[in-house]
Amino acid sequence: MKKKNKQRKNKTSKTIARKGIALKAGGIVVAIIRVVSVSILGTRRSDTPGVQQIRSTLNSANYPNITVKAGIPVRWVINAPEGSITSCNERMFIPEYNIEYTFVPGENVIEFTPARRGEFQYACWMDMKRAVIRVE
Ligand SMILES: [Cu+2]
Numbered sequence: 677m678k679k680k681n682k683q684r685k686n687k688t689s690k691t692i693a694r695k696g697i698a699l700k701a702g703g704i705v706v707a708i709i710r711v712v713s714v715s716i717l718g719t720r721r722s723d724t725p726g727v728q729q730i731r732s733t734l735n736s737a738n739y740p741n742i743t744v745k746a747g748i749p750v751r752w753v754i755n756a757p758e759g760s761i762t763s764c765n766e767r768m769f770i771p772e773y774n775i776e777y778t779f780v781p782g783e784n785v786i787e788f789t790p791a792r793r794g795e796f797q798y799a800c801w802m803d804m805k806r807a808v809i810r811v812e
Pocket residue numbers: 763764765800801802803804805
C-alpha cells in the first residue's frame with residue numbers, strides 16, 4: 677500500500693515550486709512523527725507542554741467535529757480502526773490549514789497551529805463528508 681501523507685503549513689505567498697518543497701518537507705515531518713508515535717504506542721503519553729493533543733477515532737460514516745484553542749499548536753491523533761477507511765473518507769482536506777491527508781490504518785497524526793478563531797469546515801476529497809474544526 678502506498679502512503680501519501682501530506683501536510684503543509686499555511687503560507688499563502690509561495691510559488692508552486694516552493695510549495696512542492698514544502699509538501700515534501702511536511703511529508704517527512706509526518707513520517708518522523710509517525711515513527712515516534714508508533715514507538716510510544718501502548719504507553720500512556722502526557723501532552724508535550726505548549727501542544728494541545730486531540731484524540732479522535734475515524735469511522736466510515738462521518739468525520740469528527742473538534743474544538744481547539746487558538747494560538748496553540750495542535751497534535752490531532754486520529755485512530756483509524758480496521759474497516760474505518762473507505763474510498764470516500766480516505767483523503768481529507770482542511771483548507772484553512774492547507775492540509776491534505778491520506779489516512780492509514782492505525783494512528784494518524786495531523787498537526788497545525790490554529791491562528792484565528794472561528795469555525796473551519798473540512799471535508800473528504802469528494803467534498804461529501806464534512807465536519808468542523810471550531811477554534812476558540
Ligand atoms: Cu467522500
